[in-house]
Amino acid sequence: MNDEVTKLTSGDPAVSTTEQAPPCRERIFALRKAQRSQLTNCENCGTALRGHWCPQCGQPAIDYRRSFRHVLVDLLDQFLNWDSKFFKTIALLLIQPWKLTIDFLAGHRVRYVRPLRLYLLASILFFFAVNHWTRAIHVTPNRFSPHERGVVEAELKKRDMPPEVRAEVENALKRASSPASEQAEQPSQTGPTPKVATTPSAALTPSENPSTPFESWIEKRAKAKIGEHGTNFELFLKTLISNLPYMMLCCIPLFAFVLKILYVRRNIFYIDHLIYALHIHSFAYLGTILIILATLGLNHAAAGTFAGLIIALLWLTFAAEILLSIRRVYRQGWFISIFKFLFGGFVYLIVLTVALAATFFITIALP
Numbered sequence: 001m002n003d004e005v006t007k008l009t010s011g012d013p014a015v016s017t018t019e020q021a022p023p024c025r026e027r028i029f030a031l032r033k034a035q036r037s038q039l040t041n042c043e044n045c046g047t048a049l050r051g052h053w054c055p056q057c058g059q060p061a062i063d064y065r066r067s068f069r070h071v072l073v074d075l076l077d078q079f080l081n082w083d084s085k086f087f088k089t090i091a092l093l094l095i096q097p098w099k100l101t102i103d104f105l106a107g108h109r110v111r112y113v114r115p116l117r118l119y120l121l122a123s124i125l126f127f128f129a130v131n132h133w134t135r136a137i138h139v140t141p142n143r144f145s146p147h148e149r150g151v152v153e154a155e156l157k158k159r160d161m162p163p164e165v166r167a168e169v170e171n172a173l174k175r176a177s178s179p180a181s182e183q184a185e186q187p188s189q190t191g192p193t194p195k196v197a198t199t200p201s202a203a204l205t206p207s208e209n210p211s212t213p214f215e216s217w218i219e220k221r222a223k224a225k226i227g228e229h230g231t232n233f234e235l236f237l238k239t240l241i242s243n244l245p246y247m248m249l250c251c252i253p254l255f256a257f258v259l260k261i262l263y264v265r266r267n268i269f270y271i272d273h274l275i276y277a278l279h280i281h282s283f284a285y286l287g288t289i290l291i292i293l294a295t296l297g298l299n300h301a302a303a304g305t306f307a308g309l310i311i312a313l314l315w316l317t318f319a320a321e322i323l324l325s326i327r328r329v330y331r332q333g334w335f336i337s338i339f340k341f342l343f344g345g346f347v348y349l350i351v352l353t354v355a356l357a358a359t360f361f362i363t364i365a366l367p
Helices: 002-010 024-037 068-095 097-106 115-134 146-158 163-190 213-226 233-262 270-302 305-330 334-365
Strands: 138-141 198-201
Touching: 068 097, 068 115, 068 270, 097 270, 097 305, 115 233, 115 270, 213 233, 213 334, 233 270, 233 334, 270 305, 305 334
Parallel strands: 138 198
Antiparallel strands: none
């Protein structure tokens, strides 16, 4: 009797005599599960926890040794929260791109995707679409078909020319038409193949005497990359396009530097210009994708004057939003905003041209 009173007063649960106590093994696993349900101390440094994060080392108070059901629920919860934040940021970016920059600089950052992550996501979508669309472009060098070769050979027989010139022309004719003759023999063996739209490319015509060693080196690298008759031009074009994301990522600080020069009298930090540069480039990527998709849809559904007017209106809206973003972020009048929009756009266009030329030479120079 005294033992039962002691258990009740001390808070220990009383076990009914009609119920059997759980086995020792079940009690051990139940105890481990109860210990894992809520962490009271940081597993990394042992500091007492007062929230979701350790105040000493910053490790989150998450117990990863749980059932797969709990892990799946947590992953879905994190994904849906990130997903809602992502779509909220995208919607605001397309409607009011300047508000993202204003809110971020004002300290309201937790509700939106961070500028660098947003730029990387928009850049991945944009260049993925560019790579997808460029796959439909097939570039083939200028080659003679067997019929064209026969016509040229017949004309050569009719004309009188020195033997060495005739031999040189015939050798060049064989080199230009041999791949085409090999491709012409394949349909007879494997059946008809679908027609593919091709864009002819001009063969490289090397200069006889390069004036400088640099020109000689460029000519040598161009032959190695593109091919003497443009046989590797399609592969070179795809390699060049794959290098464009790195080029644009390097152009972001340059664009921010242009803004720093334009607004040097406003005493604005460079990091503020960089945040705006990331946001406006993200808007440019997503806006360009949507306009191109709308253009393809309109041309497929109702090509004509009406579709052209809508496409022109979309591009005007695109430019107007960039102009409004400059005016709202930097808070200046219409005249000075339009002037800086046009002048800054022209300067940045020069920067992009130089960067594209540098990317072209780097693509040729790399092995």
